Amino acid sequence: MRLHWIPFIVGIILTILLDIVITRKLWRTGKRVGRVLAVVQEVLSVAVFGLLIANLFSIPVGKAAFVEHWAYTGKLLLAFLILSIPKWIWGLFYGVGSIKGMRSDVATVLKAAGVALGTVVFITMLQGTLITPKRYVVTEQVLEYKSLPAAFDGYTIVHISDMHLGTYVNDTSFVSRCVNYINALHPDAVCFTGDLVSMTVEEAKPFKEILARLHAHDGVYSILGNHDYADYMPRLTDDEKKADVEELIALQRSAGWIMLDNSAAVIKRGNDSIAIVGTANYGDFPFPVYGDYGKATQGLDGVFKVHMQHNPYMWRKALVGKEDAPLTLSGHTHAMQFVLHLFGLKWSPSSWRYPEWGGLYTQGEQHLYVNTGLGMVGPPMRVGVPPEITMITLKVKK
Numbered sequence: 317m318r319l320h321w322i323p324f325i326v327g328i329i330l331t332i333l334l335d336i337v338i339t340r341k342l343w344r345t346g347k348r349v350g351r352v353l354a355v356v357q358e359v360l361s362v363a364v365f366g367l368l369i370a371n372l373f374s375i376p377v378g379k380a381a382f383v384e385h386w387a388y389t390g391k392l393l394l395a396f397l398i399l400s401i402p403k404w405i406w407g408l409f410y411g412v413g414s415i416k417g418m419r420s421d422v423a424t425v426l427k428a429a430g431v432a433l434g435t436v437v438f439i440t441m442l443q444g445t446l447i448t449p450k451r452y453v454v455t456e457q458v459l460e461y462k463s464l465p466a467a468f469d470g471y472t473i474v475h476i477s478d479m480h481l482g483t484y485v486n487d488t489s490f491v492s493r494c495v496n497y498i499n500a501l502h503p504d505a506v507c508f509t510g511d512l513v514s515m516t517v518e519e520a521k522p523f524k525e526i527l528a529r530l531h532a533h534d535g536v537y538s539i540l541g542n543h544d545y546a547d548y549m550p551r552l553t554d555d556e557k558k559a560d561v562e563e564l565i566a567l568q569r570s571a572g573w574i575m576l577d578n579s580a581a582v583i584k585r586g587n588d589s590i591a592i593v594g595t596a597n598y599g600d601f602p603f604p605v606y607g608d609y610g611k612a613t614q615g616l617d618g619v620f621k622v623h624m625q626h627n628p629y630m631w632r633k634a635l636v637g638k639e640d641a642p643l644t645l646s647g648h649t650h651a652m653q654f655v656l657h658l659f660g661l662k663w664s665p666s667s668w669r670y671p672e673w674g675g676l677y678t679q680g681e682q683h684l685y686v687n688t689g690l691g692m693v694g695p696p697m698r699v700g701v702p703p704e705i706t707m708i709t710l711k712v713k714k
Contacts, residue, residue, distance in 0.1 A: 539596065
């Protein structure tokens with residue numbers, strides 16, 4: 317998790333100023349309830365701010381210790397956001413309602429609206445923290461292709477992504493439930509599109525036996541995401557990062573997963589065949605470009621391909637228009653762990669960076685599916701975007 321320091325510092329300063337205003341207003345009510353609320357909210361704010369800042373400047377030595385440390389920091393950051401965002405909303409409405417010359421009735425409505433909206437946001441954030449991350453959803457897609465070999469008509473793929481196992485530290489219960497559900501679907505293949513961890517291979521070690529339980533008729537295929545390269549882990553040399561990645565790949569292979577790193581696996585049904593292609597992470601700025609579709613598909617001319625790429629950025633950048641890339645499976649975005657649902661439409665701030673941020677996208681005869689992930693990175697919260705398991709059925713287009 318990378319904190320953008322300027323917005324973070326501005327957010328803290330703004331929240332402190334709002335705390336002062338809120339505390340003074342509650343205290344001036346002269347009522348016991350108001351004064352108790354003033355003290356409680358001030359104590360909570362000071363405690364969260366202090367612990368968060370202390371944590372950010374006390375990075376422990378050792379990868380295992382860092383996993384627990386950063387998970388705890390994420391929870392503190394979440395507490396900061398839950399306490400602060402409703403206050404920012406209230407402060408905005410209160411500030412507008414306090415503009416000189418504002419009609420008193422309009423000012424009263426604005427201030428009341430600020431309190432109401434701030435309360436709704438507070439409750440929504442609590443739900444996104446305590447409930448939504450534990451309730452996965454299953455999305456079903458039926459995709460038709462003229463180029464799909466007849467023997468693969470009805471072929472099923474479970475697509476999962478972005479486990480970020482450090483989210484759970486040593487609590488394996490949620491991942492275990494997901495594995496049990498996927499196994500019960502009896503898919504032909506499972507495709508995991510990267511970010512097994514957030515920082516280091518240490519996150520995955522408590523989950524090795526559970527990952528080994530995941531199975532499919534033709535195998536479990538995986539690729540690396542941007543977080544799997546140990547680039548977010550502080551104090552590691554290049555050689556240490558390389559060793560961490562190699563250990564992560566070895567762990568997945570020991571669990572029975574088939575790691576595709578700019579390579580492909582061919583699946584046969586009689587005389588027909590398809591290929592599961594996996595490319596290394598194809599980063600958009602500031603991430604490095606490791607993915608090489610040409611290398612991964614060498615010798616596979618004319619074979620129907622299911623392409624696994626962590627970052628959906630690659631699809632429009634390098635694959636749209638290629639007839640031999642009918643289906644691409646990606647993850648990476650998490651939909652920024654926030655989706656607003658309104659009148660049947662969905663919007664995520666992730667759309668500011670990624671045109672394809674969640675769900676199915678079509679360009680001519682090509683499809684991209686972006687899975688919004690199972691785990692979390694940064695604040696452990698999902699608002700309007702529960703963990704996702706995608707069940708894809710391939711059909712021959714008549």
